[in-house]
C-alpha cells in the first residue's frame with residue numbers, strides 16, 4: 006500500500022463530528038416548503054373535527070341540542086360526553102394522577118372547555134356545525150384566585166371528587182386542594198433561621214403563561230376497521246408515551262397502535278400533554294371508520310392546552326451579617342386549574358422545583374408546594390424548561406437579590422460568597438440532588454469582565470444622582486443552575502415507565518448508517534447533531550448517517566423530547582449504542598488484519614495495527630466484512646440498540662447579565678445589553694447551541710416583559726389571541742451576546758449536559774432583576790412580571806419616579 | 809354554498825377552480841392545490857406563517873379570500889427556487905441558521921424575498937421592521953436578520969436575471 010495516507014486531522018474534519026458547526030440537514034425541506042407537519046397530512050376519505058367549547062368558566066350543562074348541527078349537509082356526527090360514556094372515555098387519567106374530562110360531563114370547569122365535537126366533510130362545515138350546536142348552561146360561582154379557592158366556604162369545583170380525602174400525592178385537606186408536597190428538612194431549616202442574625206422574605210407571583218409554539222396542536226387519527234389498526238399523526242413531543250396511553254384508553258393492543266410525530270412546528274412543552282382533542286379525534290375515527298383530522302386554532306391553543314407557571318411563592322432566606330446564606334424556606338400555592346394535568350415525573354407533583362437552592366451552598370432548606378383547583382384550564386407544563394426549574398431559579402435568584410439589597414452587598418459579590426465551589430463537586434444539595442459538575446466563579450468573572458461591570462455600576466450611580474435623568478438604569482445579574490436530563494428511572498417515571506431513552510444504529514454494508522431514537526425534534530436539529538455524535542464515535546461521515554425519530558413503529562421506545570433531555574439521555578444512548586458497534590467492529594478488524602484486538606489502535610475512522618499506519622481497516626471496510634464474511638463465531642451484520650437509564654441528572658449552568666434603561670415618562674424598558682454565558686458541558690454543534698440560546702432568550706424576554714394570561718372575575722381569559730398575548734417581533738427582540746465555558750458532565754458518555762432551556766430559565770430572572778434593580782435605590786426589592794410599559798409606569802408613579 | 813369559478817396563476821401555472829366565496833386563500837393553496845408550504849399559525853393576520861406573494865405584494869393568505877385572487881399571480885415558497893436553484897433568501901436562511909422548527913420559514917422567506925425587492929440594501933433596523941409582520945418562536949430573529957443580510961449581499965453581487 007503505497008498511497009499517501011490522508012492525515013488524521015483532515016479525515017476528522019471530513020466527518021463533521023462533535024464540535025463542528027455543521028449546517029442543518031433538516032433545512033433543505035423546510036426552506037422549500039416540503040416540511041411534513043400534521044396539518045399537511047391528507048388521507049383518503051378524511052373528515053374534519055371541530056370542538057364546541059364552553060363560553061363560561063363554571064356551570065352545569067342543562068341541555069345539549071344537536072339537531073340543527075346534524076341537519077347541516079356534510080355533518081357526520083356530533084358527540085358529547087353521553088356518547089363517550091358507554092366507551093368509558095368521557096374522562097381520562099392525567100399524567101399527574103388526576104382525571105380530566107374528555108368532554109364536559111354534566112359540568113364545565115373552565116372557559117373554552119371541550120363540550121362536544123362535530124365531524125364533517127371539511128373544516129368549514131365543521132366550524133358551521135360547531136356554531137349550530139345549542140348548549141344551555143346554569144352558571145355557578147367562579148373561583149379564579151387559588152387563595153380564595155382554599156377558603157372554607159369556597160364553591161366546590163370538582164364534584165366528581167366528592168368524599169375523596171386523598172389524591173395521588175397524599176391527603177387532601179379541602180375540597181379544592183389537590184396535594185401538599187414537601188422537600189428538604191423543615192426542622193433543620195427552622196433551626197438555621199432561629200440562629201441566623203439576618204432574615205429576609207419576599208412574596209412573588211410567577212404569572213400564568215403559555216408556550217405558544219407557532220404551530221398549534223392537532224392530529225390525524227386513522228383507524229382501519231379491517232386490520233384493527235390505529236395510526237395517528239400527532240403534534241407530540243413524546244409519541245411513545247402517547248402510544249401507551251392510547252392503547253390503555255382505547256383497548257387497541259399497543260402493537261396495533263402506531264403514533265407518528267412528523268415535523269413539529271415548535272413544542273416548548275405545549276406538546277407533551279395528551280389533550281381531549283386527540284382522544285376525541287381517535288374515538289371519532291374508530292366510531293366512523295374513517296380518518297379524522299383535528300387542528301386547534303390559536304385561540305383554542307392559548308385557552309385550553311398547556312399553560313405554564315402560575316406559582317404564588319413566598320421565599321425566606323436566613324443569613325449572616327456578611328451575606329453567607331444559612332437557610333432557605335419556600336412556600337408555594339400552585340394554581341393547577343380545573344384538573345391536575347401537569348406533565349411531571351410521577352413522583353414529583355411540583356416537578357423538580359426543589360432545585361430552588363440554585364447555585365449556592367445552602368446547608369438547610371425546605372420547600373412546600375400546595376396544588377389547588379381553580380376555574381382555569383388545566384396544564385402546568387414545563388414551558389421550555391425542565392419541570393418547574395424556571396420557577397425555582399426565579400425564586401432563588403430573586404431571594405439572593407433581596408438579601409443583597411438588605412445587606413447592601415453588591416449582587417455579584419453576594420453570589421461569589423455563596424457559590425458552590427469547584428472543589429465541592431459532586432455536590433449534594435440540602436434537597437438531596439447531587440450536582441454533577443460546575444465551576445461558577447470563573448464564569449461569573451468572565452461575564453463581569455466582558456461587560457466591564459464596575460463601569461456599569463459607576464454609570465448607574467451617576468444616573469441615580471441626577472434627578473433630571475430621563476431614564477432609570479438597571480443591571481440584572483443571575484447565576485443559574487438547571488437540572489435536566491430526566492431522568493434516572495429510580496426517581497423518574499411517567500405512568501410507571503422509567504424515563505430512559507434509546508437509540509438503535511444500523512451500519513449498512515457500504516458504510517452508511519441509519520439511526521433511530523425515542524426522542525423527537527421540534528426544531529432542535531436532532532437530525533444534524535445526533536449524526537455528529539455517531540460520526541465521532543464510529544468514524545463515519547455525518548453526511549451519510551440518516552437520523553429518524555417520531556414513528557413508534559420503527560423507533561425504539563423512548564420518553565421523548567422535553568426538559569432538555571434529548572442530549573443528556575438519548576445522546577448518551579447514541580454514544581453507548583455506537584460503542585457496542587465499535588466493540589464488534591474491532592473484533593472484525595482484528596480478524597481482517599490478522600492481529601489480536603489488543604494490537605489495534607483506533608484513529609478517527611479506522612483501526613490500525615499499532616506501529617504501522619499503512620495497515621488499517623476503516624469502519625466502512627469493517628461494515629462490508631460484517632455483511633460479507635464475518636469472522637467465525639460472530640453474527641453477521643453491524644448494528645446495536647441501547648436503552649440508556651441515566652445514573653443522574655445533568656446540571657448545566659450559566660451567568661447572565663442584562664442592562665436596561667427605563668423611560669421615566671412612559672415606563673418603556675429598553676434592553677441595552679444582554680450577555681449570556683452558558684456552560685452545557687461538551688458542545689456538539691456550536692451553531693445550533695447558539696441558535697437555541699437566541700431562541701430561549703427571546704422566549705424569556707417575552708415572559709418577563711409581556712406574557713400573561715389575565716382572567717376577569719367571571720373566569721374569562723382576557724388575552725387568548727396573538728393580538729393580546731405577547732410574542733415579540735424582530736423589532737422588540739433585543740440583540741444577544743453569547744459566551745460559554747465548558748465543564749463536562751462526569752457521568753455522561755460524551756460529557757454533554759443539554760442546553761436549549763437554560764436561556765429561558767436563566768434569562769427571565771435576569772430581565773426581572775434588571776428592572777427591579779432600576780428601582781433598588783428607592784428601596785424596591787421586587788416587582789412582579791410582566792414588565793409591560795404600563796405596569797412599569799405604575800411602579801414609577803408609585804415610587805415618585807415618573808416624570 | 810354556491811361556488812364561484814376563479815382562475816389564478818400560482819407559481820407560474822394557471823389554475824382554474826370553483827371555490828366557495830368564503831374560502832380563504834391559505835385553504836385554497838393548501839387544500840385545493842396541495843401547496844402546504846405556507847402554514848397557519850393564527851388565522852388573525854398576526855403571525856405571518858401564511859405569507860405569500862399576490863401580484864408582487866406580501867399578503868397574509870389567512871385573511872385573504874381566494875376569490876380576491878381571481879386573475880392574480882400568486883407565488884408561494886414552492887415557487888421561490890428557480891429551476892432547482894435556491895433563491896438567495898433560501899440559501900441565506902440555510903447558511904446563517906435562520907430556522908429551527910421551520911414552521912415560520914416559508915412565510916419568512918416569502919416576506920424576505922419581497923422585502924429585498926422593496927429595499928435591496930437595508931440596514932439591520934430596516935430588516936427588523938420590514939420582517940416584523942412575521943413571528944418566529946424559535947430563532948430569536950438574530951440569525952434571520954443575518955440570513956436577510958446574506959441574501960441582500962448575494963442579490964447585489966449577482967442581480968437576478
Ligand code: FES
Pocket residue numbers: 847848849850851852853854855856857858859868869870871
Ligand atoms: S396564519 Fe396568517 S397571519 Fe397567522
Ligand code: FES
Pocket residue numbers: 219270271528906907908909910911912913943944945946947
Ligand atoms: S423556526 Fe420555529 S417558528 Fe421560526
